[in-house]
Amino acid sequence: MASDLAAKAKEAFIDDHFELAVELYSQAILIDPKNSELFSDRSQANIKLKNFTEAVADANKAIELDSSNSKAYLRKGTSCFSLEEYQTAKSAFEAGSTFAPEDTRFTDWIKKCDKCIAEENGELTTQSSDVTSVTSNSHQPEKTDANTKDAEEEKNISSQVITTTPPKPKYRHEFYQKPEEVVVTIFAKGIAANRVYINYGEQIISVTIDVPGEDAYIFQPRLFGKIVPARCRYEVLSTKVEIRLAKVEPIQWTSLEYGNNNVVAQRSNVSSGNQRPTYPSSKPTKDWDKLEAQVKKEEKDEKLDGDAALNKFFRDIYKDADDDTRRAMRKSFVESNGTVLSTNWKEVGSKMVEGTPPDGMELKKWEH
Template identity: 30%
Template structure:
């Protein structure tokens, strides 16, 4: 049997939680090629879900080595993400933050990576507040500060012929600033006063711009970008997400969530089966269940609402979420603390 077939069968078994079959198929594929990235990734995920964390971590380390040897950027990002998830499950949060930051740097378009990174940042922030658990280490403080610096506030508004973007970073060294305006993309790179690299990329933009008429201005507290629109079309977001045409489910259900998306989610099928563990402690299960059956608009709504609300709100309605920033909504009795 071809190795690709074994891997596909293993992945299908993994999605059905048939871990014994998935492991059997992964091992069979690795016997044919012990450096198969997909087979090794599958086995690491199987070990992780089976709570064999040491084995999952060993395979994740091998994934990093294979990706580094092949020089494939996307594979390297995936391997760092897998390693971070295993470390998080082992409660090695600081190390998980280091690995997920590497993954995000290599592939900042990975929505799962971005959400998991946000979860780790929140965990570090929570740990920093709980004094009963002892003082926070210097390493954790450094990672927490780094996480805060990597996520500056970004505001934007759309007018008839211009899109204005404000990136709130203080005292940007002008000599290190590089801004590239393209018809369908914008990139910003500079070094902060702490000599750390900052990168902000929008690709593809929601609409086309005229690079020659676009400009920027540096202020003491922020950087402003002025994107000259090619048409007067209203921008509903800064970036355009590729969408696929999906046929609507033929069997209506009273549990279908109202949405502007072409496809609805039947919430009667939305289950988290690892009942003995909080899903926040199992990001592998959390991500799989969160995105299962969701279309692109729903995923965008989930990502935007989760990140903007600092993890306190989750919406699937892109039509509503896209129009405004989602406010932080802490539970009763919990105060918002600025970091």
């Protein structure tokens, strides 16, 4: 029974066996996939394992099943906060507080989000005592449910280091970008549109593909740059899911996902409407204009002998010639069977050009 598995999962959670708790909650979800509380509780276990992206996905599912589940909003908010998704976290806390106005944890977290958002925007000049008191021991929120470690987690979570190791993906994905958007493609064939769930944060996307009888595919990267959720969209096609992310700034993303080693992004040149999209590559970037100039210089400086030199000479003449000269060269060469090459259109334009074989050779016409 799902309830028995959930009870064992809670015991494992209390005993700090968080991986076991996640496994037991997962088994319970297979039996009762419409139970919002199971997803909410698994979200908290994932938070303990610092699997914050998985925790957000579980919280989103819990909210989808029960929009009044205040614990799910709380866990979504704390996970997003750890991912430095402060605006998304604040929205989750504000939504959750409407269903549990007596729970002071929502108010405390909203203040922390406001502080971090202000710091990001360079607007914070002073630190108020009521904000710093959020993390003090004197303001410990009351523990009200079976997961007795919630309050401790919510007090310390902002100082945790993200060390998630994502599982091997079920579907392959890639991306390319334009100055104003990033297009992410997930190669999943034959997926029904109603089995795809996508949520957007300020710098995160949550993609869930839930195929009956299979483990759900979850893709939830923290993005290289910030996006505008209201302008993002996706389309489910027969062979893929295409997601279009609207950039906040027209900067060049050096990767899809954020990382500590990311280099500073360069602002994209948006003056040209015909700019080609750029694709990710592990190979060093090549300066194609420089390579083209180098090839042209090598061709120009190339020393050839015999027929090769003569052909190059004729090619250079033809390349720089006007239309009449080119017409004369083509007509004379074709009509003379390759034995005459004239550049004078007035001379060859009004008559048939007879072949002129080299000395010691005879021109013959082939019978068909």
